[in-house]
Amino acid sequence: MLMVNFSRSRRISWAFSLATIFCLMCRANGQSSPGANTEETMSLLRKLADEEIVSDDRFLGKTRFAIDSKANSVLYDMTPVPLGLVFSDSDPLSIPMEAMIRTEALKRDLQKSVPTENFWIIPLANVQGSIKKCVDSLVHLKGNSALQKKEADCSADIAEQIDHLDLSIQTFAKDRKSTLIQRPVERGPAVGYKVRVSIEPPRARVKFMTLLEYKKCINSHTPLTDQWNDMVEGDVKLIGRYHYLAEWPTELNGPEEGNFEIREPGAITFRPNARH
Amino acid sequence: MAVSQLREFGEVLADFRQLSSVMLKGVFIVPMATIWLNVAPPPVSVTSVSTSTLELLAAIWVFQFWYKTSEPLLERRMKIAILSFALGLICFLFLNQSFVVSPGSGQGRIIEGFNVRPDVAAVLNSNYRVEDALRDSEYDPQKVWTEQSIAIVKNVLLSLWIFTFICLTVSLTIFVVLQKRRSFLPAEA
Numbered sequence: 484m485l486m487v488n489f490s491r492s493r494r495i496s497w498a499f500s501l502a503t504i505f506c507l508m509c510r511a512n513g514q515s516s517p518g519a520n521t522e523e524t525m526s527l528l529r530k531l532a533d534e535e536i537v538s539d540d541r542f543l544g545k546t547r548f549a550i551d552s553k554a555n556s557v558l559y560d561m562t563p564v565p566l567g568l569v570f571s572d573s574d575p576l577s578i579p580m581e582a583m584i585r586t587e588a589l590k591r592d593l594q595k596s597v598p599t600e601n602f603w604i605i606p607l608a609n610v611q612g613s614i615k616k617c618v619d620s621l622v623h624l625k626g627n628s629a630l631q632k633k634e635a636d637c638s639a640d641i642a643e644q645i646d647h648l649d650l651s652i653q654t655f656a657k658d659r660k661s662t663l664i665q666r667p668v669e670r671g672p673a674v675g676y677k678v679r680v681s682i683e684p685p686r687a688r689v690k691f692m693t694l695l696e697y698k699k700c701i702n703s704h705t706p707l708t709d710q711w712n713d714m715v716e717g718d719v720k721l722i723g724r725y726h727y728l729a730e731w732p733t734e735l736n737g738p739e740e741g742n743f744e745i746r747e748p749g750a751i752t753f754r755p756n757a758r759h
Numbered sequence: 760m761a762v763s764q765l766r767e768f769g770e771v772l773a774d775f776r777q778l779s780s781v782m783l784k785g786v787f788i789v790p791m792a793t794i795w796l797n798v799a800p801p802p803v804s805v806t807s808v809s810t811s812t813l814e815l816l817a818a819i820w821v822f823q824f825w826y827k828t829s830e831p832l833l834e835r836r837m838k839i840a841i842l843s844f845a846l847g848l849i850c851f852l853f854l855n856q857s858f859v860v861s862p863g864s865g866q867g868r869i870i871e872g873f874n875v876r877p878d879v880a881a882v883l884n885s886n887y888r889v890e891d892a893l894r895d896s897e898y899d900p901q902k903v904w905t906e907q908s909i910a911i912v913k914n915v916l917l918s919l920w921i922f923t924f925i926c927l928t929v930s931l932t933i934f935v936v937l938q939k940r941r942s943f944l945p946a947e948a
Binding site for chain 2: 673674675676693694695696698699702703721722723724746747
């Protein structure tokens, strides 16, 4: 079932909600008008993404591409946003929704910064194509047995096309002899080590905070709710010790809490009851 | 008069045969080399460029204003400069050891403060020390110490670093001036 986070629901029109529910009901009933359903869902996802980008220019709608002529540098940011911010993170459409927010923000900035260049047009269209393919497959999926596999395929396809777009931006910067700056993660003076994060099962929610923050909250009896950051799959920069809370589905023994430390670049996988 | 001093200064910079001239040029280059060695107080590149510029100004100062100063006075100033250099270096190394930490390979060095934030002080104990708190805050000193104390340590370290190198430049420049003067004296019969 499609869930919209309550705190953000004011931004979503009633019309959109009803239309989305209609689409998903169609999916659940296996009705045959596949093209129409996909198009409608895509159009609604795009509308919602645009709404989120416009209403929140510091987080979901943050600048993802900019050219600094004085410094001769190209700044870009391809990092994903956490899945559960618009839809519930257990909703299958949260994956295309996240990709849609990213691509719409990128499209906005590319159109503004390099309107006459065409290096980004095809790669961006391919990302949108992979999102559409993903929506199409999710909308017409019957039963939940193949859902997880389909979602994993969706994520992989979208990630691959985003990598191509990333590469085209890098080539563009190289051709114009500009310094390429990947927008740094907002953090302390230490740059941190590049760590590849994997979460299994993929849609399980893992939240984390610095261990010092956790100790301070516990000591001062402050609720932890506002302190968590969502752990995003992919490459992130981390250093030091952290406290995490993995919200596994109930059938996988429910939530798990603990600490982990990053001392060097590498990979970290969050799995129920064990972390490697 | 000034043209003569400028010429002297130019000759020293152009001279690669005299050991003292080479050493003086080396002193200008050393702070720049610290960019690669990563030993100057952070931000390393800014510190290194500023230090080299101030060293050059110090050398110009000595040539411009102390070139005609009597030899005993110059020798006294040179002694003071050498002692100040030694003292500055010791103080810098001590503070560097006490307040600068490296989070790990490939990471920039962090300058600590001396006054722990009250919210952090509340969680510290014999098993959980301030070094642990720094590691547990992504090595962000501002989450552990007060901003004021970090700024004081930063400025003291930076001032000591620049002071030490200026003292070295001044002593070496005076040495070069004295050597040049002596080379102009007629040989003893």
